[in-house]
Amino acid sequence: MEITAQMVKALRDKTNAGMSDCKKALVEADGNEEKAIEILRKRGQATAAKRVDKVAAEGAVGSYIHMGGKIGVLVEVNCETDFVARTEAFQQFVKDVAMHICASEPRFVSKSEVPEDVVTKEREIALGQATADPKNANKPANIIEKMVEGRVEKFFSESVLLEQPFVKDQAITVGELVTKLTAETGEKISIRRFARYKMGEGLEKRSEDFAAEVAAVIQQ
Numbered sequence: 112m113e114i115t116a117q118m119v120k121a122l123r124d125k126t127n128a129g130m131s132d133c134k135k136a137l138v139e140a141d142g143n144e145e146k147a148i149e150i151l152r153k154r155g156q157a158t159a160a161k162r163v164d165k166v167a168a169e170g171a172v173g174s175y176i177h178m179g180g181k182i183g184v185l186v187e188v189n190c191e192t193d194f195v196a197r198t199e200a201f202q203q204f205v206k207d208v209a210m211h212i213c214a215s216e217p218r219f220v221s222k223s224e225v226p227e228d229v230v231t232k233e234r235e236i237a238l239g240q241a242t243a244d245p246k247n248a249n250k251p252a253n254i255i256e257k258m259v260e261g262r263v264e265k266f267f268s269e270s271v272l273l274e275q276p277f278v279k280d281q282a283i284t285v286g287e288l289v290t291k292l293t294a295e296t297g298e299k300i301s302i303r304r305f306a307r308y309k310m311g312e313g314l315e316k317r318s319e320d321f322a323a324e325v326a327a328v329i330q331q
Contacts, residue, residue, distance in 0.1 A: 112142035126151050129287030169196045170303075173205035175213050184209045186305040191298040204292055204300075210278065210329070211285060212305050217272035220302055221286075225271065230263065237262035272302060279329055 114137045122133040122144060128151045140146035170189035177183070188205045190196050219225050237259040241247055247255060267274045273286035283291075285302075293300045 114138055114142060118142065118144070122147055122151075129284065129290055131283070131287070132290075169193050171196050171202065171205050173202075173209045175206065175209035177213055181310045182213050183308045184212045184305065186212060187303045189299075189301045189303050190296065195296050195298050198296070200292065200295065201300075204288070207277075207279060207288075208272075208285065208302060209305075211275070212272065212307055214278045215272075215275050216307065217275055217305075218270045220272050220304065222267055222271055222274065225267070233266045234259055234263055237266075272305070 114134055118137055119130055119133045122128070122137060123130055125144075126133065126148055128136075132151060132154075133147070136147040136150040137144070139150055168189065169192055170187065172185060172187050174186075175184045186205065186209045188201075188208060190201060195201055238255070240262070241255050241258045247258070268284075269275070273284065273289065275285055277283050277285050277288055289300050289302065
């Protein structure tokens with residue numbers, strides 16, 4: 112059975128598990144959503160779904176300053192209890208997220224934060240690019256629409272923190288990392304907000320590859 116993007120999204124909405132985990136579960140369950148949910152729960156990957164309505168008012172504000180003070184990041188990560196907030200795993204997660212923000216330059220925390228006019232504009236640009244490409248001249252409208260949606264999803268993966276591949280492990284997204292920590296701690300974990308400051312931003316344009324520099328620091 113073909114596993115569609117809509118099926119994966121529907122399962123993710125119900126379980127809050129990672130996209131790749133949802134797809135694997137659906138493949139294993141041959142497309143049966145109930146079986147896929149059971150698979151995710153057995154693996155502890157759907158634990159986050161039980162925490163959605165919980166209040167996460169504890170946590171920590173983490174920071175990361177790039178070498179020489181070129182970039183500074185502040186990020187607030189929340190959990191349910193002070194006990195979890197003080198654990199080494201949670202503190203390391205906060206530090207990692209701050210470093211990730213420094214390297215990957217997200218504009219929003221989640222998709223829900225992206226203004227509708229921004230999404231509309233990205234979709235218009237994607238449609239313009241698709242229709243202007245001679246290779247797409249004879250392609251049907253539904254194929255063009257899939258191409259447009261693919262490019263919009265690419266925009267999300269580049270601009271939305273929870274959708275970005277994690278800088279220390281490109282195989283998972285930051286959102287999947289949040290889900291993993293939620294399962295491990297048994298508490299709702301959420302990234303509430305962040306601020307990223309770049310030295311001289313708005314005053315001059317620079318072309319240095321900060322992502323590469325931060326990656327180099329990680330490897331040390």
